[in-house]
Amino acid sequence: MALVVQKYGGSSVADAEGIKRVAKRIAATRRAGNDVVVVVSAMGDTTDELLDLAQQVTPLPPQRELDILLTAGERISMSLLAMAINNLGVKAKSFTGQQAGVITDAVHGKARIVDVVPHRIRETVERGQVAIVAGFQGVTESTNDVTTLGRGGSDTTAVALAAGLDADVCEIYTDVDGVFTADPRIVPAARKISRITYEEMLELAASGAKVLALRSVEYGRRYGVPIHVRSSFSAKDGTFVSADAYGLVAAATLDPTDPEAPEELVMEAPIISGVAHDRSEAKITVVGVPDVPGTAARIFEVVAGSGANIDMIVQNVSVARTGLTDISFTLPEGDGTVAMTALTAIQSEIGFDSLQYDDQIGKLSLVGAGMKSHPGVSAKLFGALRDTGINIEMISTSEIRISVVTRADDLDDAVRAVHSAFDLDAADSEAVVYGGTGR
């Protein structure tokens, strides 16, 4: 008998039919003898509809009030889901973030969880009942005000609750079969990844793979919560995310009757986990920057001060005869305006020539813990792109990731070429039948 935390996203509970389908799955998990805690998001487009209502009332809603408004969405989905489970003869109760003991800081709109004290959830499962918890929300300890956790909040609620309850596994249900070696819409031969480490999953999530929120992976790594990303439309195993993907944790959660299991367990960890891509960034180039100490520091101080998130940075070598250099960096497209505005304001102070803004870029990231000990990975990556005739504009690396920036139009070809070069293509093209987004 295991304690299982399950998280269902908004698309899984978009309407009454979806809620009833999810309720059946939860009831079956409970009837199989497990203790079950469920974290649920707002139904379908509820959050967007509430945001739209707020916009009709005021262009700048106070964040505290916006949080109260948005948390109505999970209140609706969680109570409906509890009703649907009770209707199947399994006792279930729903709890707000506050009732579930999700304590956050007071940063409305993107609060961080500071503690989880799930007394009522524990009591509920000890009575043999299913506890349904509102995702995405918490409460401040000092003022008892309602907060929301921002993007990926429900994933984070689920992993944090699993940590607080010392759950055996945190299952993240989604509309695809798990984490893939690449987006199956771009690479039809992409394979589902059976097991992956937190570190690799972090790099994939940070590089554009959208199946699991970055913050929830960070939380899972910190507290050692085994995460299982799987489809709410199928009973098949998805992707297990854990500290040692090929060691004991995976073995413990692996079904020994699975014919693929023994082979995968003895298999060495592959060098590469997958190829992620990201089309949501833009590139700013500061042209003709005087090559004197401190200017780069000043530029990034100003950009950071504008609230923009900087990703990759490249500084070209100084052109000897002029004493000038160019500095390029990438950032989320949505941050482009504030960063350009902030930089324009210091043009005369820094003395650069001009600014260039380019939102027609794509980023490809190759991720794998194995590349640490395997030389030649970057050479093979660059070679694959060269053979496909794709120009590399920027490069950035970590111990288990290599990212390159290309033209946006070249990105799909680049992903396919690299996926193939590292032998990630499935023998058969099973992945296409998933039909999922892979994001």
Added chain:
Amino acid sequence: MALVVQKYGGSSVADAEGIKRVAKRIAATRRAGNDVVVVVSAMGDTTDELLDLAQQVTPLPPQRELDILLTAGERISMSLLAMAINNLGVKAKSFTGQQAGVITDAVHGKARIVDVVPHRIRETVERGQVAIVAGFQGVTESTNDVTTLGRGGSDTTAVALAAGLDADVCEIYTDVDGVFTADPRIVPAARKISRITYEEMLELAASGAKVLALRSVEYGRRYGVPIHVRSSFSAKDGTFVSADAYGLVAAATLDPTDPEAPEELVMEAPIISGVAHDRSEAKITVVGVPDVPGTAARIFEVVAGSGANIDMIVQNVSVARTGLTDISFTLPEGDGTVAMTALTAIQSEIGFDSLQYDDQIGKLSLVGAGMKSHPGVSAKLFGALRDTGINIEMISTSEIRISVVTRADDLDDAVRAVHSAFDLDAADSEAVVYGGTGR
């Protein structure tokens, strides 16, 4: 500087435009120097839409979960209203029933308020901010579970908060100008009542006048909260409800610059407040009941046990030669099925002949504290109906009310005849311009 509690119903905040209009009114009240606490219902049809969703999921939703679901409605309206007020430059914060300290018993779906501890509301107004409170909801003290107060819940929240805060007045905003001497849709000459006692208002509310919920009037009477029923579309005074409608309370809240004021203040209380009507009841007649002690008690024990609410009861005199009698009673139409089922089950036990069900009845009630000391009121009432050719089927009286049951088709004529007979018709027909429902 007064402390004013204002309550706005769902039709006043049905959409973004309504919310902005109400926000303007609240901001103006605050800018006039008052401390303002606002109680708000769910937007328009939100509650019905949520109930519909629940029905799609299960035919018998658990009441605890239904309460969580329904309270999402006020969460949405209260946060949007707080945003709209902030947008006008007046600071406002919204609070759930729990945050406002509305403590109830644990009877989900129709909880009763057991205490109001509005610390946070008091703090908020002391800081000069407007406090917006979710109507219709509270929290149990022991389990911290969310409850709803049932029909008329938001009116009750407003009056209870006004009592807990020792407010100067509780303003109930509605879509008509106040309480009328009769429904203006039936009696175009109906007049707005300026002042009325709790007792008269209770009788009117219980007799079908829907402008103010019965429970809120009971609460107001118990704690002596001055209630002002008025239109959210006009700045005119509406109807003041208080312990001594023509004494000090009314004088204190009356605007001395109002040209009508002095006259009304010296005027004696009129005999009759108004004529209420109710088309929502049905009549059950138990035919041929053996006229032996205990049978009537047994019949009403069984009907009460079925959950039906009994209103008027009439037992005809026993027909001497048979030793049989007929017992008739009225009840809400919605309770008809359970009552008829319960009675059918005891037919052989009691030995009555048959049951008759009649939903084509109407009830007219004449209400006025003055009738206590004025003989001849009932004679005048019966005379007016006789002159109009209307048959009276049942009669019931209290110290300040006479109710009669007629054919449903005769009800409008009956209301007009009685309204006119008691000189309630306005000199001019100003009331028609209100165009409201008067219910």
